[in-house]
Amino acid sequence: MPVITFANTKGGAGKTTMALVTAGELARKGFRVAMLDADPQQWVSRWMTRMAKTSKFSIVADIDADNIEQNIKDLKKRNDYVVVDLPGGVTPLLAKGLGLSDHVFVPVQGCALDAAGGAQVLDILKKLQSECGIHIAHSVALTRVSSIITTRALLAVKGMLAQQGVHVLATPLIERAAYRDMFDAGTLIDALDPEAVSNLAKAQDNARLLVEEITQLVPVPVKVPKAAKTSAKTPAPRKTTAAKKAA
Ligand SMILES: Nc1ncnc2c1ncn2[C@@H]1O[C@H](COP(=O)(O)OP(=O)(O)OP(=O)(O)O)[C@@H](O)[C@H]1O
């Protein structure tokens, strides 16, 4: 099942936030999701200890360059989506994580440093293609976008990236208190208190739209039921006498 990875070599670009929002929304939609915490700081795994565990959502801690491949192989069998939160920096773990992904999302806040960190990820993806013949689909995902930013400004950034042949998600993750508060509350945004968090409904709507786009880009392959496979092999029924006469 698809492996989606959030990567930007720059620290604080918004990888963990976007990975958690995505994983949480995928689980809310009914998908089985495993989130791999590959950050040595283990923020997500520490956060998980305060979250109500559900059978749909698991967080796997202590992912490193040595164990990521085996973990992904095992978790893909049991989940609809495997979501990987990579740490910043250019490391062997980054290269391995990217190479094992079906789609890489590069969160970029629009600032130059962030974009440079994103460009390093895009460069590695290009090298994987040119030197190893491995094509990994990827998209830039704008994040921490001000809710009052003009559509024109956003279109300009998208246009610039599109000129370089980089796909950009149409839905940015807006700067919202809910995306910060989920860490303090130790829970996914849907479990936050609407009385206590400003614009929670808008944050939820934003998450729904983002994940709608992600699931369209990276759908779960449809399993063909055994019965359908068998019926496809079943020989056509013999013609009845009436049908023979009509022929
Ligand atoms: N859309 C958003 N709205 C509000 N705050 C955000 C948003 N995205 C990220 N943040 C905040 O920005 C900071 C950095 O985000 P995050 O931890 O997700 O980045 P990161 O790329 O995972 O960092 P690191 O490289 O250290 O792992 C955090 O304080 C987070 O709460």
Ligand SMILES: [Mg+2]
């Ligand atoms: Mg992080």
